[in-house]
Amino acid sequence: MSTRQDRSGLGRRRFLTTAALSGATIVGASALGGLDADAAFAAEPSLDPAIAKSSFVEGRITGITGSILEVAGSQGGHSRVQMTNATSVWKGRATTAAVIEIGDGLYARGVDMPDGVVAADAVWVNIVNLDTQIRGIAKNRIHLAHGQHELVGNVLADTSASYAGRGLTSDLSRLRIGQHAQVLGAWRPSDDSVDVVRISVGH
Amino acid sequence: MLSLTTGLAPLVLAGLLGWTGAVKAFSKGTARTAPKTALARLLRSSDRATTVLRATGGVELALAASLLAVPATPAPGAATALLGAGFLGYLGYGRLKAPESSCGCSADENVPVTWRSFARAGLVLAGGVAAALADASWWSALGDRPAAGPVFLAVSALVLFALSADLDRWWLLPLRRTRLRVFGHPLLGGAPGEQVPVAATVELLENSLAWQAAAPVVRSALLDHWEEEGWRILLYSGVYGSGGDARPVQVVFALDATAGRDTPGDPMVRVSYVDADTGQALAAEELQTVPRRSALPMAG
Structure with missing residues (x-):
């Protein structure tokens, strides 16, 4: 958990702010659209190459073991979702994995690992x-x-x-x-x- | 009072069952709503559910007619009480099915079960019992109590009206609209500040050229956000490069905290990839060379 707290720590934020403001300035609009919560409900398959390689997990959380979420799919089946420091967590707003509870509904996008666990890039809770x-x-x-x-x-x-x-x-x-x-x-x-x-x- | 209730219960029930029965039996909407009912689940077919709903409508109409035409006999009242008990059982079944459908994740969201449906079915059951116990016809009960009778009928009708969710748009919604008009909109709140909500900044980012340039690198959804000196900083995680050279990065965007999608002009976004381990900025040149591209101007 220390790295997560560190990430939202003031020093870390100041560092990232400086990095952002000294970064490239890009001006212009695009119609590409988001990868955010809306993408979780996109009816048609996305053309985004990052999405095409992703796998999706949907269901109810039945157990939490360390940083692994046990998920019972609503259409049957069972998945294991690995949370990492780089995983974004949405529960009404951007938050941390600490707020995830057993019984919550979950929608996750991630990458299949060889051992069958899905390493989550992003999870949306409830x-x-x-x-x-x-x-x-x-x-x-x-x-x-x-x-x-x-x-x-x-x-x-x-x-x-x-x-x-x-x-x-x-x-x-x-x-x-x-x-x-x-x-x-x-x-x-x-x-x-x-x-x-x-x-x-x-x- | 008791004799008034038992005497006039058949009339009230006949009105209710006549109306709901006619709607179920003859309305075109029955076939449309049948697949959404718990009945369709129970019978595993919406065609069968439509048939059962129409048949129930027919039974309700027949009961309404017999309650009116054959007063002071226990049979129609008892049958109505049985129907009420059946409704309660059906609603209980729907209620049991409801928890799994309330999440929005799974399919069936249309179980029409509220406490009002239970109360109305309970009243049909109680009214049926009262009607079965009546020892005089409803017209003699009405004749005996020329003042109290109509008052009782009016109150009963109002109660049933209030318990019928399908009638809300005729009285409840206009009532609530009037309340908003009289007392003001409850969500008026203070004047919205200069700053737009975070969701609006995210929306602006996702419609920007900067997002298009960074999208192949970004993997997560919004990780964190904060404000500093008028800037809103949005943090994502991602992977830069491919194969063995792939580096975990943090992607930071900085946007004007007062700009949204409706703000005139092209969105201006500052973006940087920061190596998650070393803190080094990556691909600065690659991002610098993204060409400026303006949106097509609106005509008029």
Whole structure:
């Protein structure tokens, strides 16, 4: 764990900041798109060569042994996922492996090792991507209907919204009851609610 | 009060069952919603589920008619109570199936089971028992209590209305909209600051030429982020080079913390590969030579 703490340590951050600011400046837009959480839900196979060589693991975490996660696939089967210092962990936000718990849902991208373990490049914990309708708006939560399933979306400080395909903003005041909303979030197994990370409406 | 309840229960139940039965039996939506029900899982076929749903609708209509037409006999009430018990059992089955579908990872998300469905099925069961115990017809009960009767009917109708999730859009959503209009939008919060959310910076990065240049090297998703002097630093891990020369690197991007995808002009990103072991900057020249490329200007 010491290297992870070191990585987020102030000295390390200052060093990396200097490295970034003294690096190359690249100006310009591209339509290549992300490798991030959205890629976890990409329907079509990616053209990105890094993705083509990757393997994916999806399921529920049944055990944690050191830095290895035991995963029971939701379509059956069993996988072992090796976490490394270079593995990114998403659980509603970028975080560390310390927050992963037994029972969490997991989606991981990584590389197959000869011993059958998947060395993870990135894991997304409890990530959900839901097509919903907004049924109610309160101070710190949004009531959503997903199919005929009612669920509560928790609004957090860093919840962001996209309106009609525009860039993400922290302004949630343009959400309306009755709107259809695509919700990317982190499922909370304890109370079956969803922490809303990104809500997209009007697109 | 008790005689009023038992006397008028058939009328209330007939209204409820007549309406739900007609919707199930005749609505075109039945075939569309059948595959999403727990019934389709139970029967392993959405065609069979549609048939069963329509048949249940027929039974409900028949019960509604007999509750109205043959009062003060226990048979229709008992049959209705049986139907209510059946609904409760079915809902319990759906509830048992619900936990695995709530994650969003697996397929079925459409189990229509809330506490309100249970309450409504419970009322059908209780109403059936009350109707079976009635010793007078509903019209005589209504005639005996010209004031209390209609009040009871109205209250019962309101309760059933409130317990029917499919009617929410007619009253609950307009009510909530009105509340927002009167009391203001609860998520109005303070004015959003100069800085955009981290997710917006990531989105801007992923739409940038710098990301396109670095994508073959980047392996992880966002590892860490922080702000320094107006810059937002995004950290990823990756592998630079191939074969035996491959080096684990940290890929650091620096972006303007106030810029998002809607900010005019091309995104400007500073990027550097840092050797994860030695801290040396790698491939500086390679990144310097990425040509500047502007987005096509928008017409108008």
